[in-house]
Amino acid sequence: MPLLRSDTADKFIVDRRKPHRNSDVARAVRRTRDRLSQQAGSLDFDRELLKLHARAMVVSAIAIPLLVLAVAAVGRVAGLGNQVGVWALFTLLCYTVVAFMARRVERTEAAELDPVRTRREFLIGHSLCGLGWAWFAWLGCDTCQVDQFHVVKAMVLLVAMATTAVMASSLGGALLATFAVPVAVYVYAVARVWTPIEGIMASLLVVALPFFGYVARNLNQASWMVLSFRSEKDALIAEVETAKSMSDEARRRAEDANLAKSRFLASMSHELRTPLNAILGFSEVMANEVLGPMNNPTYRDYAHDVHESGQHLLDLINEILDLSRIEAGRYQLNEEPVVLVTIVEDCCHMMELRARNKDIRVIQEFETTLPRLFGDERAIRQITLNLLSNAIKFTASGGEVRVRVGWTAGGGQYISVKDNGPGIPEEEIPVVLSAFGQGSIAIKSAEQGTGLGLPIVQGLLDMHGGEFELHSKLREGTEAIAIFPLSRVMEELPALPTKAVAARRR
Known part of the structure; x- marks a missing residue:
């Protein structure tokens, strides 16, 4: 008969057919690194610089136009006439073209930009703006009432040059494309009416152009650094996201596997215990010779061994x-x-014979006025027996185990079991509290156990809303504290008067 393969995954088993989420994240990380982790001079890096330049031009698009409008207004008052208005209109139109160009580049995806063509278009736009400033440098005013008119023009050009050096620093050559011609025109215009002060201003403009170019170049390098740091930041973020995704995936699979294991073992309770009970019963019958004497004593000893091993x-x-x-x-x-x-008293009585066999004293210190606790008696017994069993197991002969029951500072109740055994190293406490975990010193100095007692105690206390604390010092002993919260403590009911009790009985 051919085997049939189920189309649905068992809900108790981890479904390995689920797609792995890390592959998509890894591809996104590679794309991000390929786009941003580039050296200066590459196409991707140039695209990012152009985007920075476009963003700077859009943000500060109003700065130079305000300067142009202010110069035009002052020129009209000083008597320059309509020519300053025509100049202002032409210059504003040039800067408007550059602003629209920058807005278009800013809205375009970096991968879709052609860096060579975009850079050329920006330089052409800045050159057009330079023609406007060259026009301004050529303006003359024989009838205006402004002394040293060429000095004023030089000051305006210096302000515009400094502003452009800051605004267009991300685009190499933008400052030279804008102000090379205006400075040359200014020098030519001043040379015709040469005076010492105008010669100084012309020299200042000639020196200022490479100086501001140097400033713009340094700002451009700062832009490179910004892009490099952004690249590193994005790469680190991508690595963190990848590690987080891998951690989440591993944790999810581990939780699924652990849950499948727990469900499997929980469902196997009847199947595992039934044959063991039969083995224990038959071995006990054979060991006690219930059905008749056994002529061979070796068989009787074997029956005892089978019963003890089964138990x-x-x-x-x-x-x-x-x-x-x-x-x-x-x-x-x-x-x-x-x-x-x-x-706790019943549990101490149950463990008394075991403690006496090891010559261990069990000291009981109980609060006698504790109110009742709302909880599972079987679970509380299991908690107490596990703590007492561990304390007696790891305490040497002649030692003592101190058991206390009382109030906590928050109004709850606690069980404390303290021994003077070998103790647990501080770094091994997390191991001891984990499932199947055992401390190295405890294994050497006492009989080995399963390492499940304390995890069971923690789980039962968690179900009661309580806490478990384990304090230990080497060669001084260990104290285990099971804490039940205030919400589990029940209020004592007030005693009824004798007459009320008699009336109820009637």
Whole structure:
């Protein structure tokens, strides 16, 4: 008969057919790094610089036009006539063209830009603006009432040159394309009416052009640094996202696997215990010779060994199943009002014979006026027995175990079991608290266990809303504290008067 393959995944098993999420993230990371982690001079890097230049031109698009309007207004008042208005209109039109060009580049994706053509268009736009400033440098005013008119023009050109050096620093050559011609025109215009002050201003403009070019170049290098840092930042963010995605994926798979394991073990409770109970029963019958004497004493000893081994295996399975049910959320609490002191006293009495065999004193210090606690009696007994078993197991002969029950500072109740055994190194406490974890010193100095006692205690306390604390020092001992919250403590009911009780009985 051919095997049939199910189209649906078992809900108890990890579904390995789920797509791996890390592949998409890895491809996105590679694309980001390829786009941003580039050296200066590459196409992608040039595109980013052009985008920076376009953004700077859009943000500061109003700066130079305001200067042009202010110069035009002052020129009209000074008597320059309509020519200053025509100049202002032409210059504003040139800067408007550059602003629209920058807005278009800013809205375009970096990958769609042609860096050579875009750079050429920007330089042409700045050259047109330079023609406007060359026109301004050529303007003359024989009838205006402004002394040293050429000095004023030089000052305006210096302001415009400094502003452009800052605005267009991301585009190499923009400053030279804008003001090379105006400076030359100014020098030519001043040479015709040469005076010392005008010669100084012309020299100042000639020197200022390379100076501001140097400033613009340094600002351009700063833009390169900004892009480099942005590239590194994006690369680090991408790596963090990749690591987080991988961690989430690994954690999800681990949780699924752990849940599948817990569900499997919890569902195997009946199947595992039934044959073991049969083995224990038959071996006990054989060991006690219930059905008649056994002529061979060796067989009787073997029956005792089978019974003891089966009992040990049953205890181990019970612990594993308890922890599995807790992890799978199948452990049901049978909550009722209980007296914590009474439960702990019973547990101490149960462990008394074991402690006496090792010559260990069990000292009990209980608060006698504790109110009842709302919890699962079986779970509280298991918590207490696990803590007492560990304390007696790891305490040397002649030692003592101190058991306390009392109030917590927050109004809850606690169980404390303290021994004077070998203790646990501080770095091994997380190992001891994990499932199947055991400390190195404890393994050497005492009989080995399953390492499930404390995880079960933590799980049962979590179900009660409580906390578990473990304090230990080498060669001084260990103290385990099980804390039940205030919400579990029940208020004592007030005593009824004798007449009221008698009336109720009637």
